[in-house]
Amino acid sequence: MENIILDTDKAHAVSQKVGILVVNLGTPDAPTAKAVRPYLKQFLSDPRVIEVPKIIWWFILNGIILPFRSSASAKKYASVWMNGSSGTGAPLLVHSQNQTLGLEQKLATNESTKDVKVALAMRYGNPSIEKAMNDLESEGVNRLLVLPLYPQYSATTTASSFDAVFQVHAQKRNPPALRMVKNYHDHPAYIAALVQQVRDYWAVHGVPDFKNGDKLVMSFHGVPKRTLLRGDPYHCECHKTGRLVREALGLSADEAILSFQSRFGKAEWLKPYTAPLLETLGRANTNRLDIFCPGFPADCLETLEEIAMEGKEIFTHAGGKTYHVIPCLNDQPAWIDALHTIALENIAGWKTQVPTPAELLERVAMGQEVEKRMLASSSDIA
Ligand SMILES: C=CC1=C(C)c2cc3[nH]c(cc4nc(cc5[nH]c(cc1n2)c(C)c5CCC(=O)O)C(CCC(=O)O)=C4C)c(C)c3C=C
Numbered sequence: 001m002e003n004i005i006l007d008t009d010k011a012h013a014v015s016q017k018v019g020i021l022v023v024n025l026g027t028p029d030a031p032t033a034k035a036v037r038p039y040l041k042q043f044l045s046d047p048r049v050i051e052v053p054k055i056i057w058w059f060i061l062n063g064i065i066l067p068f069r070s071s072a073s074a075k076k077y078a079s080v081w082m083n084g085s086s087g088t089g090a091p092l093l094v095h096s097q098n099q100t101l102g103l104e105q106k107l108a109t110n111e112s113t114k115d116v117k118v119a120l121a122m123r124y125g126n127p128s129i130e131k132a133m134n135d136l137e138s139e140g141v142n143r144l145l146v147l148p149l150y151p152q153y154s155a156t157t158t159a160s161s162f163d164a165v166f167q168v169h170a171q172k173r174n175p176p177a178l179r180m181v182k183n184y185h186d187h188p189a190y191i192a193a194l195v196q197q198v199r200d201y202w203a204v205h206g207v208p209d210f211k212n213g214d215k216l217v218m219s220f221h222g223v224p225k226r227t228l229l230r231g232d233p234y235h236c237e238c239h240k241t242g243r244l245v246r247e248a249l250g251l252s253a254d255e256a257i258l259s260f261q262s263r264f265g266k267a268e269w270l271k272p273y274t275a276p277l278l279e280t281l282g283r284a285n286t287n288r289l290d291i292f293c294p295g296f297p298a299d300c301l302e303t304l305e306e307i308a309m310e311g312k313e314i315f316t317h318a319g320g321k322t323y324h325v326i327p328c329l330n331d332q333p334a335w336i337d338a339l340h341t342i343a344l345e346n347i348a349g350w351k352t353q354v355p356t357p358a359e360l361l362e363r364v365a366m367g368q369e370v371e372k373r374m375l376a377s378s379s380d381i382a
């Protein structure tokens with residue numbers, strides 16, 4: 001039936017179905033300039049990402065960035081495109097899909113959450129936020145938790161995803177109730193998953209010799225410095241995540257160094273920049289450097305190409321010896337557990353199962369009882 005209000009199964013808001021919209025940044029549909037261009041256009045036309053006057057930016061974007069960057073980025077995407085046991089396609093999409101499935105399976109193991117619907121959406125590209133919200137609506141979801149795969153809040157990412165959800169929400173006559181997860185940069189389950197990931201890597205590849213100058217670099221995606229000056233808490237949240245991981249590993253700030261990568265354009269971004277740091281550590285003839293990206297829950301172009309390939313080249317070319325890349329959380333069980341915990345905490349109080357007719361009658365009776373008591377107490381006051 002078209003109108004869900006007239007559908008007797010769903011009438012009178014009886015259905016109380018909870019849905020979780022897992023949101024990540026997005027990625028092109030194919031590693032070609034033709035597919036990268038519309039993705040970059042949508043991404044770089046977002047005023048949350050680019051805070052340059054619209055007219056000026058239109059000329060820079062269409063005249064310089066899209067013609068040149070689309071084909072350069074496409075080559076980089078081609079170098080990391082996946083075709084293996086974990087899945088086929090862009091790494092960001094494959095890992096985000098596996099995480100979404102992992103969360104759904106975990107929720108399905110418990111009677112009270114087994115009917116929670118989970119969908120993945122991408123802020124730019126596919127599957128779009130609009131499509132995922134419509135899919136959840138057609139499954140009867142009327143209470144929606146938005147769970148971004150951004151542990152650290154930034155207006156450029158988290159708020160931008162919320163904007164896109166609100167835009168779809170604004171088009172609906174009977175939209176779902178909304179809850180948004182703003183951040184979880186210091187959530188114990190997220191920190192535990194990060195620490196586990198580093199320890200698991202060291203269990204296989206040996207622990208760096210920190211006393212003899214080996215380093216752990218924790219590289220986060222950067223943002224323009226002016227966003228920090230205007231009040232974006234992203235910088236502080238990255239520092240808190242980094243400190244909690246470092247302390248759990250028993251390392252000093254000199255042994256585990258925090259940095260920011262992926263600078264775009266000429267403006268100043270958060271410092272220290274990762275690439276020059278790798279060069280400095282290479283020049284200092286660092287024997288072993290391990291690099292980890294705690295702010296990226298899923299491996300993507302920025303970790304697999306920029307960090308693993310370009311970073312290695314910079315470090316070893318400058319004189320560094322061995323370069324170890326610790327994979328992102330991806331589908332690590334402790335991370336799926338963390339997502340599950342964060343989701344449960346944020347849907348608390350939202351009943352997920354449709355009440356039985358007996359439960360409905362009980363509620364009506366309870367309501368009548370409360371009304372009677374209120375009337376009695378108001379006549380007492382009078
Ligand atoms: C132009 C400014 C950009 C800001 C600000 C920015 C913030 C930001 N980005 C991420 C996470 C990711 N970014 C990724 C790719 C990417 N980022 C930018 C630019 C900005 N990011 C561009 C132009 C690109 C596209 C790739 C390229 O052409 O270089 C990705 C990977 C996407 C993929 O397909 O693999 C992620 C993830 C965060 C967390 C963030 C701010 C906190």
Ligand SMILES: [Fe+2]
Nearest residue numbers: 025221262302
């Ligand atoms: Fe980015």
Ligand SMILES: [Fe+2]
Nearest residue numbers: 235236237239
């Ligand atoms: Fe800060």
